[in-house]
Amino acid sequence: MTVRFIHTADWQLGMTRHFLEGEAQSRFAQARLDAIARVGALAQEHGAEFVVVAGDVFETNQVSRQTVLRACEALRAITVPVFLLPGNHEQLDATSVFRQTTFVHSAPGNVVVIETTEPYRIVGRPGLEIVGAPRMTKRSLGDPLEPGYAGLAPAPGVTRVLVGHGIVDAVMPIGDEPDEETRIRLAPVEAAIADGRLAYVALGDRHSTTDVGSTGRTWYAGAPEPTAYVETDAGNILLVDIDESGAGTADAASGACTVMRLPVGTWRFVRQEHRLDGPEDVDALERWFGGISSKERAIVKVTLVGTLTLRDKARLDELLEHERDRFAAIEEWERHADLAVMPDDADFADLDLAGYAADALADLRALAAADAPEAVTAGDALGLLVRLARRQA
Numbered sequence: 001m002t003v004r005f006i007h008t009a010d011w012q013l014g015m016t017r018h019f020l021e022g023e024a025q026s027r028f029a030q031a032r033l034d035a036i037a038r039v040g041a042l043a044q045e046h047g048a049e050f051v052v053v054a055g056d057v058f059e060t061n062q063v064s065r066q067t068v069l070r071a072c073e074a075l076r077a078i079t080v081p082v083f084l085l086p087g088n089h090e091q092l093d094a095t096s097v098f099r100q101t102t103f104v105h106s107a108p109g110n111v112v113v114i115e116t117t118e119p120y121r122i123v124g125r126p127g128l129e130i131v132g133a134p135r136m137t138k139r140s141l142g143d144p145l146e147p148g149y150a151g152l153a154p155a156p157g158v159t160r161v162l163v164g165h166g167i168v169d170a171v172m173p174i175g176d177e178p179d180e181e182t183r184i185r186l187a188p189v190e191a192a193i194a195d196g197r198l199a200y201v202a203l204g205d206r207h208s209t210t211d212v213g214s215t216g217r218t219w220y221a222g223a224p225e226p227t228a229y230v231e232t233d234a235g236n237i238l239l240v241d242i243d244e245s246g247a248g249t250a251d252a253a254s255g256a257c258t259v260m261r262l263p264v265g266t267w268r269f270v271r272q273e274h275r276l277d278g279p280e281d282v283d284a285l286e287r288w289f290g291g292i293s294s295k296e297r298a299i300v301k302v303t304l305v306g307t308l309t310l311r312d313k314a315r316l317d318e319l320l321e322h323e324r325d326r327f328a329a330i331e332e333w334e335r336h337a338d339l340a341v342m343p344d345d346a347d348f349a350d351l352d353l354a355g356y357a358a359d360a361l362a363d364l365r366a367l368a369a370a371d372a373p374e375a376v377t378a379g380d381a382l383g384l385l386v387r388l389a390r391r392q393a
Contacts, residue, residue: 001245003128003159006043007238007259009054009204010223011035012089013071014063017329019299024328031266031297033070035224038264039237040078046239046262050080050122052130054204054221055087055165061097068102076108081122085114086134087165087204093136114163117147127247131198132163140166140182145189145201154196158248162192165204168212171220186213193217196249199242200257209233209261217257224264229301235265267297267328276306276339282316289323301331305338310382313341343382 013032020028043051058067075082086092097103098113107113112120114132121129133148144166152160169183184203192198193215201218208231209222219238226234239262243255270292274285285302292298308316324330343365367378 003199003242003244004046004048005161005240006039006046006048006051006262007054007200007202007219007221007240008039008051008224009165009202009221010056010087010207010227011053012056012059012223012225012227014059014067015227016059017299019329019331021329024296027296028267028328029067031225033067033074034266035264036071036074037077039224040074042237042239042262042264043078043080048080048239049125049128050130051078051082052161052163052202053082053084054163054202055085055135056089056204057084057087058090058097061090061093061095061100063097065102068097068100069106072103072106072108072111075111078110081110081112083112083114083120083130083132083163085132085163085165085204086136088135088138088140091135091138117151119160127157127159127244129158129160130163131160133165135165142182143185144182145184145203149189149192149198152192152197154250155248156196159199159242159244159252160197160248161200161202161242162198163202167205168203168218170212171206171210186218189213189218190215194250194253196247196252199244199247199252200240202238202240207231207234209236209238211259215253215257216259217253219259225267226265226269229269229271231269235263235267236261237264238262266294267299268294269299269301271301271303271333273303273305273336276304276308276312276316278308279312279315281306282308282312282319285316286319289319289327292327295326296328298327299329299331300327301333303333303336305336307340307342310341310343313339341382 011032015032016025017028039051086096086098090097092098092115114134117131117133119129119131131148133145135144145164148162148164166184168186170186189201190213203220206220207223207227210220212218221238222236223234224237239260241258245255246252276282320330364378364382
């Protein structure tokens with residue numbers, strides 16, 4: 001017999017991003033709720049028996065009432081049991097969203113919040129246990145997964161799925177950061193898999209889908225919708241099949257465990273450096289923007305380096321202004337930028353300025369060429385002047 005289920009995590013419902021404005025922020029938030037519907041549809045399509053969400057269901061314990069109610073409605077549409085694990089974003093303390101009146105009164109009957117380390121069972125499905133290690137505090141005081149399996153003993157005929165939230169030492173080795181005592185130790189987890197105490201370990205916290213260790217039975221599902229540029233494989237949920245032959249014994253570890261990525265994400269974070277040393281490079285940047293699909297769901301960060309004339313910089317500014325209206329967001333990575341503007345006589349040859357405008361142009365050119373703190377501001381002002389003058393031409 002085989003058990004099949006969906007493993008997902010890090011929904012981050014209610015997440016906001018400072019670089020998203022107006023309706024883009026609303027669409028970003030709605031996409032995270034829409035992902036729940038895709039989880040339910042795929043669970044039904046593939047015949048999954050249940051769903052586990054390995055922590056950070058909500059962005060914080062202070063999410064809006066609207067977010068909680070909409071999440072509960074989306075969960076209600078899933079036709080199988082859904083197990084929600086409190087993570088470090090909505091830790092199970094007195095303020096937990098899972099203990100607030102809105103969630104308690106609105107959560108559908110198919111939803112189970114994993115509040116203890118006691119095994120949970122599904123009605124009509126003997127020999128299957130879901131065991132969790134809920135985060136009781138935002139910052140773990142030790143290995144956050146250990147409480148979930150420390151008291152378990154091999155149980156012949158029982159297939160156990162452990163659900164936890166935290167960073168494994170194999171992913172971020174101990175010694176890399178000062179909070180190393182909060183890492184999940186992989187070695188004892190793999191020992192529990194080898195002797196049959198655990199059949200699969202469903203993890204959350206890392207937003208990129210990741211196979212951890214050597215057993216093929218410990219995975220991060222990753223975030224179903226991406227949240228940051230650094231994520232390398234977000235936008236997935238996992239469909240897990242476990243052969244229950246020899247369940248609860250050392251023989252179980254030799255059975256099949258198949259994990260399949262199911263893409264569900266609709267948003268993207270794109271980050272790239274562009275060197276701009278002339279008009280042809282600005283043309284190339286325009287083509288690069290044009291090649292990105294689903295622009296309304298793409299968040300782009302560009303690092304601009306090189307040297308441009310004022311007329312090329314003016315064209316670059318116009319291009320960025322145009323593209324910002326097409327994309328969800330375009331950021332310029334100022335900390336890594338190194339774009340110099342070097343005016344030349346051709347920049348001003350056809351402006352046909354006179355009077356006060358000509359005097360202002362001369363003053364700005366002199367200030368921009370000076371070794372003074374105001375030079376950068378003067379350069380920006382020159383660029384704006386060139387843009388405005390050319391628009392009036």
